[in-house]
Amino acid sequence: MRERTADLLDWYDVHARVMPWRTSPADKRAGTRPDPYAVWLSEVMLQQTTVAAVTDYFTRFTARWPTVTDLAAAEDGDVMAEWAGLGYYARARNLLKCARAVVADHGGSFPADHAALLALPGIGPYTAAAISSIAFDLPHAVLDGNVERVMARIYDEHTPLPAAKPILMTHTAALTPSERPGDYAQAVMDLGATICTPKSPACGICPWRDPCLARQRGTAPELPRKTPKKTKPVRHGTVYVARRPDGAYLLERRPDRGLLGGMLGWPGSDWVDVSIERPAGTPPVDTTWTKVQGEVRHTFTHFHLILTVMLTETDAEPHTGRFLTQAEFGPSDLPTVMRKAFDLTRH
DNA sequence: AAGTCGGGGTG
Protein backbone atom coordinates (compact mmCIF):
# COMPACT_ATOMS: atom_id res chain seq x y z
CA MET A 1 0.00 0.00 0.00
CA ARG A 2 2.90 2.32 0.75
CA GLU A 3 3.66 2.83 -2.94
CA ARG A 4 0.07 4.03 -3.49
CA THR A 5 0.69 7.32 -1.69
CA ALA A 6 1.91 8.84 -4.97
CA ASP A 7 -1.40 7.95 -6.65
CA LEU A 8 -3.29 9.93 -4.04
CA LEU A 9 -0.96 12.94 -4.33
CA ASP A 10 -1.39 12.87 -8.13
CA TRP A 11 -5.16 12.86 -7.61
CA TYR A 12 -4.86 15.75 -5.15
CA ASP A 13 -2.81 17.81 -7.63
CA VAL A 14 -5.80 17.75 -9.96
CA HIS A 15 -8.79 17.60 -7.59
CA ALA A 16 -7.77 19.58 -4.49
CA ARG A 17 -10.71 21.65 -3.35
CA VAL A 18 -10.22 25.41 -3.17
CA MET A 19 -10.64 26.91 0.30
CA PRO A 20 -9.78 30.41 1.57
CA TRP A 21 -7.19 29.08 4.04
CA ARG A 22 -5.57 26.57 1.73
CA THR A 23 -2.42 26.98 -0.38
CA SER A 24 -2.77 24.95 -3.58
CA PRO A 25 -0.04 22.52 -4.71
CA ALA A 26 0.60 24.76 -7.73
CA ASP A 27 1.06 27.87 -5.56
CA LYS A 28 3.42 25.99 -3.27
CA ARG A 29 5.56 24.94 -6.22
CA ALA A 30 5.68 28.63 -7.16
CA GLY A 31 7.10 29.40 -3.72
CA THR A 32 4.05 30.42 -1.67
CA ARG A 33 4.13 29.20 1.91
CA PRO A 34 0.99 28.55 3.96
CA ASP A 35 0.32 31.11 6.71
CA PRO A 36 0.46 29.21 10.04
CA TYR A 37 -2.11 31.62 11.51
CA ALA A 38 -4.57 30.81 8.72
CA VAL A 39 -3.89 27.08 9.06
CA TRP A 40 -4.40 27.17 12.83
CA LEU A 41 -7.55 29.32 12.69
CA SER A 42 -9.14 27.17 10.00
CA GLU A 43 -8.27 23.88 11.71
CA VAL A 44 -9.79 25.01 15.01
CA MET A 45 -12.94 26.16 13.22
CA LEU A 46 -13.09 22.87 11.33
CA GLN A 47 -13.09 20.74 14.49
CA GLN A 48 -16.33 18.77 14.19
CA THR A 49 -17.59 21.40 11.77
CA THR A 50 -18.16 21.29 8.01
CA VAL A 51 -16.22 23.33 5.45
CA ALA A 52 -19.47 25.02 4.33
CA ALA A 53 -20.22 26.24 7.85
CA VAL A 54 -16.68 27.50 8.44
CA THR A 55 -15.95 29.48 5.27
CA ASP A 56 -17.80 32.73 6.10
CA TYR A 57 -16.57 32.71 9.70
CA PHE A 58 -12.97 32.31 8.55
CA THR A 59 -13.34 35.21 6.10
CA ARG A 60 -14.82 37.51 8.77
CA PHE A 61 -12.19 36.58 11.38
CA THR A 62 -9.20 37.15 9.08
CA ALA A 63 -10.66 40.43 7.78
CA ARG A 64 -11.15 41.72 11.32
CA TRP A 65 -7.99 40.20 12.84
CA PRO A 66 -5.40 39.64 10.05
CA THR A 67 -2.65 38.30 12.32
CA VAL A 68 -2.41 36.30 15.53
CA THR A 69 -1.12 39.45 17.23
CA ASP A 70 -4.28 41.32 16.22
CA LEU A 71 -6.44 38.51 17.54
CA ALA A 72 -4.50 38.35 20.81
CA ALA A 73 -5.30 42.03 21.39
CA ALA A 74 -9.05 41.61 20.76
CA GLU A 75 -11.72 42.02 23.44
CA ASP A 76 -13.11 38.70 24.70
CA GLY A 77 -16.71 39.75 24.03
CA ASP A 78 -15.93 40.73 20.45
CA VAL A 79 -14.41 37.32 19.70
CA MET A 80 -17.30 35.45 21.34
CA ALA A 81 -19.81 37.54 19.36
CA GLU A 82 -17.94 36.85 16.11
CA TRP A 83 -17.95 33.11 16.92
CA ALA A 84 -21.67 33.10 17.76
CA GLY A 85 -23.55 30.45 15.79
CA LEU A 86 -20.52 28.29 15.02
CA GLY A 87 -20.90 26.16 18.15
CA TYR A 88 -18.52 24.47 20.61
CA TYR A 89 -17.79 27.79 22.28
CA ALA A 90 -14.87 26.44 24.32
CA ARG A 91 -13.03 26.63 21.00
CA ALA A 92 -13.44 30.42 20.95
CA ARG A 93 -12.26 30.82 24.52
CA ASN A 94 -9.25 28.59 23.84
CA LEU A 95 -8.63 30.43 20.56
CA LEU A 96 -7.99 33.64 22.50
CA LYS A 97 -5.90 31.86 25.13
CA CYS A 98 -3.83 30.31 22.37
CA ALA A 99 -3.33 33.56 20.45
CA ARG A 100 -2.20 35.30 23.63
CA ALA A 101 0.18 32.44 24.47
CA VAL A 102 1.70 32.60 20.98
CA VAL A 103 2.35 36.32 21.46
CA ALA A 104 3.55 36.01 25.06
CA ASP A 105 5.61 32.82 24.80
CA HIS A 106 6.57 32.48 21.11
CA GLY A 107 7.18 36.07 19.92
CA GLY A 108 3.97 36.20 17.90
CA SER A 109 4.81 33.27 15.61
CA PHE A 110 3.42 29.76 15.83
CA PRO A 111 6.19 27.32 16.81
CA ALA A 112 7.28 24.91 14.04
CA ASP A 113 7.33 22.09 16.58
CA HIS A 114 4.70 19.42 17.21
CA ALA A 115 5.20 19.18 20.98
CA ALA A 116 5.13 22.96 21.43
CA LEU A 117 1.92 23.19 19.37
CA LEU A 118 0.30 20.37 21.36
CA ALA A 119 0.98 22.31 24.56
CA LEU A 120 -1.10 25.30 23.40
CA PRO A 121 -4.76 25.72 24.48
CA GLY A 122 -7.29 24.16 22.12
CA ILE A 123 -4.65 22.31 20.10
CA GLY A 124 -5.01 18.56 20.51
CA PRO A 125 -3.49 15.60 18.67
CA TYR A 126 -5.33 16.26 15.42
CA THR A 127 -4.74 20.02 15.21
CA ALA A 128 -1.07 19.78 16.26
CA ALA A 129 -0.44 17.26 13.49
CA ALA A 130 -2.43 19.32 10.98
CA ILE A 131 -0.47 22.52 11.66
CA SER A 132 2.85 20.63 11.75
CA SER A 133 2.28 18.98 8.40
CA ILE A 134 0.26 21.59 6.49
CA ALA A 135 1.99 24.76 7.68
CA PHE A 136 5.52 23.46 8.38
CA ASP A 137 5.98 20.35 6.20
CA LEU A 138 6.75 18.21 9.23
CA PRO A 139 5.89 14.52 8.67
CA HIS A 140 3.13 14.10 11.29
CA ALA A 141 0.03 12.03 10.55
CA VAL A 142 -3.46 13.45 11.09
CA LEU A 143 -6.36 11.24 12.12
CA ASP A 144 -9.81 12.77 11.82
CA GLY A 145 -13.21 11.33 10.97
CA ASN A 146 -12.44 11.29 7.26
CA VAL A 147 -9.07 9.58 7.66
CA GLU A 148 -10.60 7.03 10.02
CA ARG A 149 -13.19 6.10 7.43
CA VAL A 150 -10.71 5.89 4.53
CA MET A 151 -8.23 3.78 6.51
CA ALA A 152 -10.93 1.46 7.88
CA ARG A 153 -12.02 0.80 4.31
CA ILE A 154 -8.75 0.37 2.44
CA TYR A 155 -7.57 -2.04 5.19
CA ASP A 156 -11.06 -3.51 5.77
CA GLU A 157 -10.72 -2.90 9.51
CA HIS A 158 -13.83 -4.08 11.40
CA THR A 159 -12.81 -3.13 14.94
CA PRO A 160 -15.36 -0.52 16.08
CA LEU A 161 -14.38 3.07 16.85
CA PRO A 162 -13.05 4.51 19.04
CA ALA A 163 -11.14 1.33 19.94
CA ALA A 164 -9.80 1.13 16.37
CA LYS A 165 -8.14 4.55 16.51
CA PRO A 166 -4.60 3.33 17.32
CA ILE A 167 -4.75 0.79 14.50
CA LEU A 168 -6.01 3.37 12.00
CA MET A 169 -3.39 5.86 13.14
CA THR A 170 -0.68 3.27 12.53
CA HIS A 171 -1.99 2.75 9.02
CA THR A 172 -2.12 6.42 8.02
CA ALA A 173 1.23 7.15 9.70
CA ALA A 174 2.82 4.40 7.63
CA LEU A 175 1.37 5.99 4.49
CA THR A 176 2.42 9.56 5.35
CA PRO A 177 5.32 10.60 3.09
CA SER A 178 8.32 12.63 4.25
CA GLU A 179 7.76 14.83 1.19
CA ARG A 180 4.45 16.74 1.08
CA PRO A 181 3.05 15.33 4.36
CA GLY A 182 0.55 18.22 4.51
CA ASP A 183 -0.74 17.57 1.02
CA TYR A 184 -1.10 13.88 1.87
CA ALA A 185 -3.18 14.74 4.95
CA GLN A 186 -5.40 17.14 3.04
CA ALA A 187 -5.71 14.65 0.17
CA VAL A 188 -7.02 11.87 2.44
CA MET A 189 -9.48 14.30 4.03
CA ASP A 190 -10.65 15.55 0.62
CA LEU A 191 -11.00 11.93 -0.48
CA GLY A 192 -13.16 11.17 2.55
CA ALA A 193 -15.25 14.31 2.04
CA THR A 194 -15.92 13.89 -1.67
CA ILE A 195 -15.49 10.21 -2.69
CA CYS A 196 -15.08 7.90 0.31
CA THR A 197 -18.25 9.30 1.89
CA PRO A 198 -20.12 7.68 4.81
CA LYS A 199 -22.98 6.50 2.61
CA SER A 200 -22.84 5.53 -1.07
CA PRO A 201 -19.08 5.97 -1.56
CA ALA A 202 -18.08 6.70 -5.17
CA CYS A 203 -15.65 3.80 -5.42
CA GLY A 204 -15.76 3.89 -9.22
CA ILE A 205 -13.77 7.14 -9.40
CA CYS A 206 -11.54 6.60 -6.34
CA PRO A 207 -7.76 6.85 -6.89
CA TRP A 208 -7.40 4.01 -4.33
CA ARG A 209 -10.09 1.83 -5.94
CA ASP A 210 -7.67 -0.99 -6.85
CA PRO A 211 -5.86 -1.53 -3.52
CA CYS A 212 -8.97 -0.93 -1.33
CA LEU A 213 -9.78 -4.15 0.54
CA ALA A 214 -13.30 -3.06 1.53
CA ARG A 215 -14.19 -2.35 -2.09
CA GLN A 216 -12.87 -5.78 -3.10
CA ARG A 217 -14.94 -7.45 -0.37
CA GLY A 218 -18.02 -5.23 -0.64
CA THR A 219 -17.82 -4.02 2.95
CA ALA A 220 -17.11 -0.32 2.28
CA PRO A 221 -20.60 1.05 3.02
CA GLU A 222 -20.69 -0.54 6.49
CA LEU A 223 -17.28 0.76 7.57
CA PRO A 224 -16.10 2.15 9.86
CA ARG A 225 -18.02 0.32 12.57
CA LYS A 226 -18.88 2.37 15.64
CA THR A 227 -20.04 1.58 19.14
CA PRO A 228 -23.75 2.55 19.43
CA LYS A 229 -24.65 5.89 20.98
CA LYS A 230 -27.20 6.59 23.66
CA THR A 231 -30.46 8.27 22.73
CA LYS A 232 -30.83 11.93 23.64
CA PRO A 233 -33.12 12.85 26.56
CA VAL A 234 -35.57 15.78 26.33
CA ARG A 235 -35.17 18.73 28.69
CA HIS A 236 -37.50 21.66 29.33
CA GLY A 237 -36.88 25.22 30.47
CA THR A 238 -38.05 28.83 30.38
CA VAL A 239 -36.28 31.98 29.22
CA TYR A 240 -37.26 35.59 29.87
CA VAL A 241 -36.89 38.25 27.18
CA ALA A 242 -37.19 41.76 28.62
CA ARG A 243 -37.22 44.71 26.26
CA ARG A 244 -36.77 48.25 27.48
CA PRO A 245 -38.73 51.07 25.80
CA ASP A 246 -35.49 52.40 24.25
CA GLY A 247 -34.90 49.04 22.53
CA ALA A 248 -32.30 47.63 24.94
CA TYR A 249 -32.55 43.93 25.90
CA LEU A 250 -31.83 42.25 29.22
CA LEU A 251 -29.06 39.67 28.80
CA GLU A 252 -26.55 37.91 30.96
CA ARG A 253 -23.07 36.59 30.25
CA ARG A 254 -22.98 32.84 30.87
CA PRO A 255 -20.14 31.44 32.99
CA ASP A 256 -17.02 30.32 31.10
CA ARG A 257 -17.53 26.72 32.13
CA GLY A 258 -20.29 24.54 30.80
CA LEU A 259 -22.87 24.78 28.06
CA LEU A 260 -22.65 27.92 25.89
CA GLY A 261 -19.86 29.09 28.20
CA GLY A 262 -18.84 32.72 27.81
CA MET A 263 -21.78 33.55 25.54
CA LEU A 264 -24.63 36.02 26.01
CA GLY A 265 -28.02 34.51 26.83
CA TRP A 266 -31.49 35.26 28.16
CA PRO A 267 -32.04 34.84 31.91
CA GLY A 268 -34.17 31.82 32.76
CA SER A 269 -34.72 28.55 34.57
CA ASP A 270 -32.48 25.53 34.72
CA TRP A 271 -33.05 23.01 31.94
CA VAL A 272 -34.32 19.76 33.42
CA ASP A 273 -35.44 16.35 32.21
CA VAL A 274 -39.12 15.79 31.45
CA SER A 275 -41.13 16.54 34.57
CA ILE A 276 -44.76 16.97 35.58
CA GLU A 277 -44.64 20.71 35.13
CA ARG A 278 -42.22 22.83 33.20
CA PRO A 279 -39.59 24.69 35.18
CA ALA A 280 -40.42 28.41 35.33
CA GLY A 281 -37.41 29.61 37.30
CA THR A 282 -37.37 33.14 38.67
CA PRO A 283 -38.21 36.08 36.39
CA PRO A 284 -35.27 38.53 36.26
CA VAL A 285 -37.58 41.56 36.61
CA ASP A 286 -40.65 42.03 38.80
CA THR A 287 -43.30 42.87 36.23
CA THR A 288 -46.07 41.32 34.19
CA TRP A 289 -44.85 38.66 31.76
CA THR A 290 -46.66 37.29 28.73
CA LYS A 291 -46.11 33.79 27.39
CA VAL A 292 -45.01 33.93 23.77
CA GLN A 293 -47.04 31.77 21.40
CA GLY A 294 -45.17 28.62 20.39
CA GLU A 295 -41.95 27.20 21.80
CA VAL A 296 -38.27 26.87 20.94
CA ARG A 297 -36.99 23.44 19.93
CA HIS A 298 -33.26 22.91 19.75
CA THR A 299 -30.92 19.93 19.83
CA PHE A 300 -27.54 19.98 21.53
CA THR A 301 -24.89 17.27 21.38
CA HIS A 302 -26.43 15.15 24.12
CA PHE A 303 -30.02 16.35 24.70
CA HIS A 304 -33.08 17.88 23.04
CA LEU A 305 -34.38 21.13 24.52
CA ILE A 306 -37.88 22.63 24.54
CA LEU A 307 -38.04 26.22 25.78
CA THR A 308 -40.98 28.32 26.88
CA VAL A 309 -40.37 32.00 26.11
CA MET A 310 -41.75 34.78 28.32
CA LEU A 311 -41.80 38.39 27.12
CA THR A 312 -42.23 41.81 28.70
CA GLU A 313 -41.53 45.48 28.09
CA THR A 314 -40.22 47.25 31.15
CA ASP A 315 -37.67 49.73 32.43
CA ALA A 316 -37.66 48.34 35.97
CA GLU A 317 -34.31 47.44 37.56
CA PRO A 318 -33.41 43.75 36.94
CA HIS A 319 -32.30 41.31 39.65
CA THR A 320 -29.81 39.73 37.27
CA GLY A 321 -28.12 40.50 33.97
CA ARG A 322 -27.81 43.88 32.27
CA PHE A 323 -29.74 45.80 29.65
CA LEU A 324 -27.63 46.03 26.49
CA THR A 325 -28.43 48.86 24.09
CA GLN A 326 -28.92 48.39 20.38
CA ALA A 327 -25.36 49.65 19.92
CA GLU A 328 -24.03 47.01 22.32
CA PHE A 329 -25.92 43.99 21.07
CA GLY A 330 -27.40 42.38 17.97
CA PRO A 331 -29.16 39.00 17.65
CA SER A 332 -26.21 37.66 15.63
CA ASP A 333 -24.14 37.91 18.84
CA LEU A 334 -26.26 35.11 20.37
CA PRO A 335 -25.74 31.34 20.26
CA THR A 336 -28.36 29.73 18.05
CA VAL A 337 -30.76 28.53 20.76
CA MET A 338 -30.89 32.05 22.22
CA ARG A 339 -31.37 33.58 18.79
CA LYS A 340 -34.30 31.18 18.22
CA ALA A 341 -35.92 32.49 21.41
CA PHE A 342 -35.38 36.07 20.21
CA ASP A 343 -36.88 35.24 16.81
CA LEU A 344 -39.97 33.72 18.47
CA THR A 345 -40.70 37.03 20.21
CA ARG A 346 -40.63 38.87 16.89
CA HIS A 347 -43.34 36.80 15.23
C1' DA B 1 -13.10 5.00 28.71
C1' DA B 2 -16.91 7.83 29.11
C1' DG B 3 -19.14 12.29 29.29
C1' DT B 4 -19.42 17.20 27.90
C1' DC B 5 -19.74 20.46 24.37
C1' DG B 6 -23.21 23.23 18.79
C1' DG B 7 -24.95 23.38 14.77
C1' DG B 8 -26.18 22.47 10.13
C1' DG B 9 -26.45 19.34 6.17
C1' DT B 10 -27.80 14.85 4.54
C1' DG B 11 -30.57 10.76 3.64
Add this chain to the structure above:
DNA sequence: CACCCAGACTT
Protein backbone atom coordinates in the same frame (compact mmCIF):
# COMPACT_ATOMS: atom_id res chain seq x y z
C1' DC C 1 -35.97 11.19 12.76
C1' DA C 2 -30.63 9.59 13.21
C1' DC C 3 -26.23 10.19 11.51
C1' DC C 4 -22.22 12.77 10.07
C1' DC C 5 -18.65 16.12 10.60
C1' DA C 6 -10.60 18.71 9.47
C1' DG C 7 -11.86 17.03 18.13
C1' DA C 8 -10.50 18.96 22.73
C1' DC C 9 -11.02 18.73 27.36
C1' DT C 10 -12.58 16.95 31.81
C1' DT C 11 -13.50 13.36 35.04
